[in-house]
Amino acid sequence: MVMHSCSPYTLFLPSSIVTIGAFDGVHLGHQALIRKVVERAKTFGIPAVVYTFDPPPRCYFQKVPMLTPPDEKLKRLKHLKVDYAILARFDEAYLSRSAESFIEELQMLNPVEIWVGRDFRFGRNRAGGLDELSAVFNVKTIDPICCNCGETISSTRIRSLIAAGRLEEARELLGNMKD
Structure with a gap:
């Protein structure tokens, strides 16, 4: 896995399968999605890319504790056989980016598919969503x-x-990355 710290337009790929999200914890739900993306990428013979954020947006806005620091997140992504991880610095500068700028950055990855959650939003003031993304990808x-x-x-x-204090239940949902 190659980790790319993201400033816009830092990674160019001829094609890819991309998933975008906070992926805080890289829990069992995230793992299911990422495994699907890796499987799809293998089917096409192209790289699997995870585009994620540091800190996760909820941690930035709501000051909630981070479940996995960046190094642990990257270790978990590597375990899941992701080819590239883009770790975007989520800060005021990133928040000021337009939805169009984000789409332009994604175009550099030439995604065959982009996998996101149903509530995915992007760009300044969350201006972009599934409709804007689907118009291009x-x-x-x-x-x-x-x-x-x-x-x-x-x-x-x-x-x-x-x-x-229900730590065992939390650990179960985070999943064992050794299997």
């Missing part, structure tokens, strides 16, 4: 992944479990 979404009890696996839920 082949966009795929994945339904939320649920645990055995039927609840959605999310970083927010894991943080809540940790805050409640």
